[in-house]
Amino acid sequence: xxxxxxxxxxxxxxxxxxxxxxxxxxxxxxxxxxxxxxxxxxxxxxxxxxxxxxxxxxxxxxxxxxxxxxxxxxxxxxxxxxxxxxxxxxxxxxxxxxxxxxxxxxxxxxxxxxxxxxxxxxxxxxxxxxxxxxxxxxxxxxxxxxxxxxxxxxxxxxxxxxxxxxxxxxxxxxxxxxxxxxxxxxxxxxxxxxxxxxxxxxxxxxxxxxxxxxxxxxxxxxxxxxxxxxxxxxxxxxxxxxxxxxxxxxxxxxxxxxxxxxxxxxxxxxxxxxxxxxxxxxxxxxxxxx
Amino acid sequence: xxxxxxxxxxxxxxxxxxxxxxxxxxxxxxxxxxxxxxxxxxxxxxxxxxxxxxxxxxxxxxxxxxxxxxxxxxxxxxxxxxxxxxxxxxxxxxxxxxxxxxxxxxxxxxxxxxxxxxxxxxxxxxxxxxxxxxxxxxxxxxxxxxxxxxxxxxxxxxxxxxxxxxxxxxxxxxxxxxxxxxxxxxxxxxxxxxxxxxxxxxxxxxxxxxxxxxxxxxxxxxxxxxxxxxxxxxxxxxxxxxxxxxxxxxxxxxxxxxxxxxxxxxxxxxxxxxxxxxxxxxxxxxxxxxxxxxxxxxxxxxxxxxxxxxxxxxxxxxxxxxxx
Amino acid sequence: xxxxxxxxxxxxxxxxxxxxxxxxxxxxxxxxxxxxxxxxxxxxxxxxxxxxxxxxxxxxxxxxxxxxxxxxxxxxxxxxxxxxxxxxxxxxxxxxxxxxxxxxxxxxxxxxxxxxxxxxxxxxxxxxxxxxxxxxxxxxxxxxxxxxxxxxxxxxxxxxxxxxxxxxxxxxxxxxxxxxxxxxxxxxxxxxxxxxxxxxxxxxxxxxxxxxxxxxxxxxxxxxxxxxxxxxxxxxxxxx
Numbered sequence: 001x002x003x004x005x006x007x008x009x010x011x012x013x014x015x016x017x018x019x020x021x022x023x024x025x026x027x028x029x030x031x032x033x034x035x036x037x038x039x040x041x042x043x044x045x046x047x048x049x050x051x052x053x054x055x056x057x058x059x060x061x062x063x064x065x066x067x068x069x070x071x072x073x074x075x076x077x078x079x080x081x082x083x084x085x086x087x088x089x090x091x092x093x094x095x096x097x098x099x100x101x102x103x104x105x106x107x108x109x110x111x112x113x114x115x116x117x118x119x120x121x122x123x124x125x126x127x128x129x130x131x132x133x134x135x136x137x138x139x140x141x142x143x144x145x146x147x148x149x150x151x152x153x154x155x156x157x158x159x160x161x162x163x164x165x166x167x168x169x170x171x172x173x174x175x176x177x178x179x180x181x182x183x184x185x186x187x188x189x190x191x192x193x194x195x196x197x198x199x200x201x202x203x204x205x206x207x208x209x210x211x212x213x214x215x216x217x218x219x220x221x222x223x224x225x226x227x228x229x230x231x232x233x234x235x236x237x238x239x240x241x242x243x244x245x246x247x248x249x250x251x252x253x254x255x256x257x258x259x260x261x262x263x264x265x266x267x268x269x270x271x272x273x274x275x276x277x278x279x280x281x282x283x284x285x286x287x288x289x290x
Numbered sequence: 291x292x293x294x295x296x297x298x299x300x301x302x303x304x305x306x307x308x309x310x311x312x313x314x315x316x317x318x319x320x321x322x323x324x325x326x327x328x329x330x331x332x333x334x335x336x337x338x339x340x341x342x343x344x345x346x347x348x349x350x351x352x353x354x355x356x357x358x359x360x361x362x363x364x365x366x367x368x369x370x371x372x373x374x375x376x377x378x379x380x381x382x383x384x385x386x387x388x389x390x391x392x393x394x395x396x397x398x399x400x401x402x403x404x405x406x407x408x409x410x411x412x413x414x415x416x417x418x419x420x421x422x423x424x425x426x427x428x429x430x431x432x433x434x435x436x437x438x439x440x441x442x443x444x445x446x447x448x449x450x451x452x453x454x455x456x457x458x459x460x461x462x463x464x465x466x467x468x469x470x471x472x473x474x475x476x477x478x479x480x481x482x483x484x485x486x487x488x489x490x491x492x493x494x495x496x497x498x499x500x501x502x503x504x505x506x507x508x509x510x511x512x513x514x515x516x517x518x519x520x521x522x523x524x525x526x527x528x529x530x531x532x533x534x535x536x537x538x539x540x541x542x543x544x545x546x547x548x549x550x551x552x553x554x555x556x557x558x559x560x561x562x563x564x565x566x567x568x569x570x571x572x573x574x575x576x577x578x579x580x581x582x583x584x585x586x587x588x589x590x591x592x593x594x595x596x597x598x599x600x601x602x603x604x605x606x607x608x609x610x611x612x613x614x
Numbered sequence: 615x616x617x618x619x620x621x622x623x624x625x626x627x628x629x630x631x632x633x634x635x636x637x638x639x640x641x642x643x644x645x646x647x648x649x650x651x652x653x654x655x656x657x658x659x660x661x662x663x664x665x666x667x668x669x670x671x672x673x674x675x676x677x678x679x680x681x682x683x684x685x686x687x688x689x690x691x692x693x694x695x696x697x698x699x700x701x702x703x704x705x706x707x708x709x710x711x712x713x714x715x716x717x718x719x720x721x722x723x724x725x726x727x728x729x730x731x732x733x734x735x736x737x738x739x740x741x742x743x744x745x746x747x748x749x750x751x752x753x754x755x756x757x758x759x760x761x762x763x764x765x766x767x768x769x770x771x772x773x774x775x776x777x778x779x780x781x782x783x784x785x786x787x788x789x790x791x792x793x794x795x796x797x798x799x800x801x802x803x804x805x806x807x808x809x810x811x812x813x814x815x816x817x818x819x820x821x822x823x824x825x826x827x828x829x830x831x832x833x834x835x836x837x838x839x840x841x842x843x844x845x846x847x848x849x850x851x852x853x854x
Contacts, residue, residue, distance in 0.1 A: 482669055
């Protein structure tokens with residue numbers, strides 16, 4: 001049954017979801033889009049972040065967003081260490097393609113099973129006073145559990161955008177994607193720049209995890225749905241363009257939300273895969289590609 | 291190994307399998323052996339694309355499950371015999387391989403890998419929503435109680451999987467030593483150079499994805515009769531994705547021997563371990579071993595043995611040099 | 615169409631996003647000719663030979679080889695027609711021995727893997743001086759050996775036209791002479807050769823004719839001494 005109210009609500013929910021997808025995809029947009037490292041483990045880090053937030057929330061009643069922000073230094077360090085290991089084992093030897101992928105897949109697997117051992121397969125969720133409430137604009141309801149993640153996701157995107165375009169290190173990160181040699185002339189060490197970029201990308205996982213568990217209950221295997229989504233967004237957004245990532249995330253959110261509303265919620269994930277395949281088949285450089 | 295020698299050994303193994311099934315009656319052994327042999331097929335299939343060609347497939351569960359569900363459909367529709375299930379499962383999964391390859395293999399290998407990862411998730415959604423095959427709840431199947439010559443049907447299935455494993459290994463070994471395998475190795479080493487040296491890279495990659503996918507489907511086709519209850523959660527198990535790539539990577543991914551070594555070692559270890567530790571912990575160990583091998587011994591056990599042999603050869607030569 | 619042209623590049627253009635890598639470049643090369651292609655870094659030389667060998671597809675224009683339009687053929691088909699190339703950065707099949715590296719193009723140009731094929735490959739290796747290394751893994755070669763392997767492997771494809779992409783960069787003077795001698799020898803055997811090179815001494819000595827690319831356009835073409843005397847060429851290399 002098509003009705004305008006239903007459509008508008010689905011559209012609004014899609015936009016809100018899209019803002020959150022941007023937060024999850026940022027890490028991939030930087031690591032894969034700019035550094036050319038297919039970090040398949042990023043979504044499982046988001047998962048890990050969600051469970052840390054869950055622990056802080058259920059034990060101490062801490063606000064989920066606050067917990068997410070508090071854990072960013074931990075994820076920053078984890079990201080730096082992971083890149084160091086990746087660099088020493090694969091990138092330096094020029095063997096990144098096959099074995100690097102398997103490596104990240106192995107990490108994904110270890111973290112996922114680790115979460116499974118610690119928290120089990122039951123769905124976990126967080127509590128905060130504002131989560132159940134909604135903002136009403138005419139016929140359209142904007143639930144806070146979606147609105148806050150969207151605002152936070154868009155803010156995170158904006159912050160990263162400013163960092164990449166306005167600061168020396170940000171420009172160095174964008175430079176390393178284009179020309180490592182020119183970067184060396186600028187007096188920056190490509191390895192350190194890449195490590196910083198990878199660490200930053202990983203740090204976003206903590207915040208994204210807080211947003212994820214705010215939207216709905218989580219279980220460890222969920223990260224796999226987000227691999228397809230995040231890579232679809234990154235490819236569609238033009239491989240490393242932060243603005244493009246946001247636009248692509250919003251588009252994917254709307255497409256999924258409309259599909260879920262009119263064809264059933266189970267088909268939402270299928271949309272992201274369809275979009276990914278389409279993007280790869282038709283326009284590998286993305287809709288907003290260089 | 292020559293073709294004739296391989297066929298002779300294969301025939302011997304099949305006969306031995308049959309004879310064992312006349313003597314050994316404890317059902318547990320057949321279940322365990324079936325699972326290990328199934329891994330031999332999956333690991334061998336994965337390796338044709340991953341090890342020979344250098345394209346990582348994370349979507350083993352998708353191909354395996356498609357093989358299993360094709361059997362389910364064939365059983366429900368026409369009560370098809372096992373032989374037809376095998377052919378059907380292999381054909382449908384092979385077509386999936388061809389399709390996904392056609393869409394993504396023009397691009398860099400990373401994109402293929404990501405597409406296969408997403409493929410498993412989406413196919414699972416599809417089957418969760420398809421009521422005909424039981425949807426999310428799953429579907430019970432009644433398998434024949436006995437098979438002629440074998441008595442118990444599980445013993446028969448064990449022998450079938452034994453033959454499938456030999457078949458898969460035979461296909462892999464043939465490819466490895468044919469012009470196709472040499473072309474695939476050239477692609478793995480440097481795709482651009484391969485193309486410029488006259489290797490039709492796209493066509494060979496499509497052959498590899500199709501054959502690899504078909505063999506994975508073949509491994510899944512007898513699964514419904516093996517477990518008699520099929521549900522999306524069990525056939526799309528991430529388990530298959532991890533093991534099918536961990537086994538060749540650990541055993542050694544450039545020869546057909548590697549996946550067998552990996553599958554037998556890792557498969558047996560897991561069968562033994564599930565008795566004592568939880569299956570999750572079990573998987574965690576597989577993950578850690580995989581990462582350790584990828585970093586420390588990228589050529590796998592076969593590579594380690596070759597390196598040892600070469601060093602010994604070198605020592606011998608050195609000793610000779612000193613003597614003269 | 616110019617009659618008698620063995621390789622006819624007509625108005626070929628190529629762009630990457632907003633970057634115009636080649637704008638309407640035309641070349642006409644005779645059979646058996648030694649042709650030099652020079653230009654500053656980023657002038658489009660490698661893009662042009664990628665379009666000729668087929669690893670890139672031209673956006674516009676036509677490429678005709680031995681009377682056949684090859685503009686849209688994939689690279690492996692062009693190799694079978696007789697266009698072979700070496701790579702600026704050597705791209706050996708590292709897991710294979712030097713000999714097996716040569717057997718790949720031989721096998722894929724229709725030679726069965728027989729003793730005859732091995733003999734043929736060995737004769738090419740002897741020509742370039744790699745015969746003693748035939749059973750060595752190609753990943754273990756030195757720089758100069760890898761350059762020679764690049765040429766030998768391209769030879770194994772049985773080319774009528776060989777495109778040599780900076781085969782001498784970073785080599786010592788005597789090594790440059792080694793490679794030059796090999797290329798002269800191949801030309802003697804009737805193979806048309808396009809040489810892309812930064813080492814002026816080598817290009818000038820080797821080429822019968824030279825074309826100069828700058829910023830994706832052909833700015834000069836002619837005999838070596840005429841090219842050297844051309845003020846446009848000097849400007850392209852030295853700036854205003």
